[in-house]
Amino acid sequence: MGGNLFFAGTGAVLETVGVEIDDALLSGWHVRVERARRHLGWDRASPDSPLAPAIVARRHATGASLALQAPIDQLFTATELNEWALCATVFARDPVRWVNVTVDLLADYLEDANDPADVIPPVLEEHAALARLAVRAASERRPDVVLLIDAAKTHRVGHLLDETTLTLGAGKGGQSWALDGLPAIEEVPWDSLRTIPIAAITGSNGKTTTVRLVAACARARGWCDGFNCTDGVFIDRKAVASGDYSGPAGTRLVLRNTSVDAAVIETARGGILRRGLAVDRADVAIVTNISPDHFGEYGIDDLDGLADVKLSIAHLLDREGLLVLNADDALLCAKSGVLRQRLGWQPALGWFARSYDHPALVQHRALPGATSGVRAGHLWLSSGNREHDLGAINDMPLTVAGTATYNVENLAGAALVATKLGVPPVTIAQVFAAFGRDLADNAGRLMRFDIGGVKIIVDYAHNPDGLRGVMRVAQQLRAPDGRIGMLLGHAGNRLNADIEELALVATEFGPDLIVVKEDEGHLRGRQPGEVPAIIQNALLQTGMPLAAVPICPSEVDAALMALEWARPGDALVLLIHSSPARARMLEILQGRREA
Numbered sequence: 001m002g003g004n005l006f007f008a009g010t011g012a013v014l015e016t017v018g019v020e021i022d023d024a025l026l027s028g029w030h031v032r033v034e035r036a037r038r039h040l041g042w043d044r045a046s047p048d049s050p051l052a053p054a055i056v057a058r059r060h061a062t063g064a065s066l067a068l069q070a071p072i073d074q075l076f077t078a079t080e081l082n083e084w085a086l087c088a089t090v091f092a093r094d095p096v097r098w099v100n101v102t103v104d105l106l107a108d109y110l111e112d113a114n115d116p117a118d119v120i121p122p123v124l125e126e127h128a129a130l131a132r133l134a135v136r137a138a139s140e141r142r143p144d145v146v147l148l149i150d151a152a153k154t155h156r157v158g159h160l161l162d163e164t165t166l167t168l169g170a171g172k173g174g175q176s177w178a179l180d181g182l183p184a185i186e187e188v189p190w191d192s193l194r195t196i197p198i199a200a201i202t203g204s205n206g207k208t209t210t211v212r213l214v215a216a217c218a219r220a221r222g223w224c225d226g227f228n229c230t231d232g233v234f235i236d237r238k239a240v241a242s243g244d245y246s247g248p249a250g251t252r253l254v255l256r257n258t259s260v261d262a263a264v265i266e267t268a269r270g271g272i273l274r275r276g277l278a279v280d281r282a283d284v285a286i287v288t289n290i291s292p293d294h295f296g297e298y299g300i301d302d303l304d305g306l307a308d309v310k311l312s313i314a315h316l317l318d319r320e321g322l323l324v325l326n327a328d329d330a331l332l333c334a335k336s337g338v339l340r341q342r343l344g345w346q347p348a349l350g351w352f353a354r355s356y357d358h359p360a361l362v363q364h365r366a367l368p369g370a371t372s373g374v375r376a377g378h379l380w381l382s383s384g385n386r387e388h389d390l391g392a393i394n395d396m397p398l399t400v401a402g403t404a405t406y407n408v409e410n411l412a413g414a415a416l417v418a419t420k421l422g423v424p425p426v427t428i429a430q431v432f433a434a435f436g437r438d439l440a441d442n443a444g445r446l447m448r449f450d451i452g453g454v455k456i457i458v459d460y461a462h463n464p465d466g467l468r469g470v471m472r473v474a475q476q477l478r479a480p481d482g483r484i485g486m487l488l489g490h491a492g493n494r495l496n497a498d499i500e501e502l503a504l505v506a507t508e509f510g511p512d513l514i515v516v517k518e519d520e521g522h523l524r525g526r527q528p529g530e531v532p533a534i535i536q537n538a539l540l541q542t543g544m545p546l547a548a549v550p551i552c553p554s555e556v557d558a559a560l561m562a563l564e565w566a567r568p569g570d571a572l573v574l575l576i577h578s579s580p581a582r583a584r585m586l587e588i589l590q591g592r593r594e595a
Contacts, residue, residue: 160280
């Protein structure tokens with residue numbers, strides 16, 4: 001529905017499964033798509049990405065991603081065009097194997113149809129297939145939607161579109177209409193429609209923390225903030241939806257809320273790959289970092305591909321926007337050099353790092369460019385030709401006296417984002433001096449308790465880099481003779497090798513107890529007990545005794561077991577990933593702290 005891994009505009013992508021990919025197959029698919037797009041009149045350059053290829057084939061470890069640009073009001077037709085082009089190609093190569101391919105397609109179309117009578121049976125012969133696609137395109141076409149979106153661009157007003165609703169403007173400056181009740185262009189109250197400050201946040205780790213920091217800065221400036229993240233959608237700190245809303249659905253809920261003055265949208269990898277970017281513009285976008293996670297899904301098998309996905313948010317920026325990147329991340333530094341080739345133009349960059357005197361930051365300030373980092377124990381920010389001391393790092397609660405170095409990066413990145421949104425540096429400094437003191441500031445991330453001399457961290461870490469960060473904090477919190485205990489689990493949609501790697505990372509810190517939990521809220525295709533068995537076996541292979549790696553059937557049970565084990569001086573890392581389990585454990589921990 002918007003900017004994506006392949007191009008800036010709208011289109012359709014097909015993932016192959018069980019199909020042998022070679023040059024001949026890709027060529028056959030490509031020429032069929034090209035002829036079909038020309039037949040439907042889609043071959044003119046997209047105004048959203050005039051320099052980007054309209055047809056993209058991206059090979060990966062398990063097949064290929066086949067993408068094509070298409071008009072915003074003909075995307076269902078585009079999916080069927082893509083399926084026809086691939087199916088016709090494989091049938092031409094091996095008609096015996098694929099003899100029933102149209103039967104399978106028809107079954108899918110009937111299953112998805114609101115009214116089976118509307119389904120036109122698919123065919124492979126090209127002349128008939130193109131005629132069928134033309135009928136599908138004509139029935140789907142919405143010239144009224146296209147005219148309104150084009151008019152919005154003329155008025156420099158953003159838009160949001162889904163299957164039922166069109167929104168022009170955003171937040172307090174937006175208005176929504178059902179697609180079956182759209183106004184004529186002259187009936188739209190253009191004078192009252194406007195955009196609002198919007199920040200887009202992505203990366204492997206630190207997304208939600210950065211979102212919450214920026215939203216807190218917007219709130220301190222006097223705006224009604226709206227943000228979406230893995231915990232839900234929040235308007236002025238009040239939850240209006242719960243669950244993982246770090247994708248297009250969360251973005252739309254925030255930007256369609258007419259109370260919102262400024263929006264901070266978390267834009268996770270999965271949403272970008274499945275549906276593209278829901279919004280068409282942002283004032284500032286940040287990629288916090290790139291680290292291994294979610295490999296094997298949607299054709300992303302390595303860090304290079306993951307970085308390309310995350311950098312899709314650059315499509316949201318215009319010539320006045322700012323793309324904020326982590327100078328301590330070598331891959332992001334390298335990718336920044338090819339943005340012009342990917343986008344057709346070079347966006348303005350802002351750089352952050354742990355050190356304010358990082359060579360990349362020093363060079364960037366000479367331009368002058370926006371930077372943020374730590375010098376002599378203080379967080380500094382440069383914007384334009386001015387530098388601002390945002391305060392001592394050790395005094396910022398989020399850093400746990402400077403031990404949570406990954407949160408130092410989150411603070412530096414958030415400072416650049418908030419500044420670009422229009423928050424004064426003095427306000428940012430005030431927020432950073434207090435954020436994290438209240439447990440509710442950053443729920444589920446580095447929440448700390450001291451109960452009977454046991455130092456407890458509740459956190460969301462779920463990949464190697466995130467786990468290393470929180471475990472380093474735990475090492476600093478335990479007493480000299482204290483032990484380390486922890487929970488460890490993983491979502492079922494990770495590769496076995498990734499699950500095993502997370503277990504090995506945990507052992508780097510010499511834990512005395514690892515309670516292997518069933519992450520019952522994230523089985524994602526695995527059988528109950530399957531992921532815990534993989535983790536336990538990996539831990540046993542390192543030499544940990546069986547008694548030190550028990551398995552528990554739920555996150556709450558696992559946390560209670562660890563609490564019973566702990567004694568004064570120990571540090572516990574409770575990695576809890578489902579919102580209900582976290583809410584229950586916070587209730588238990590609060591009760592014990594107050595007892």
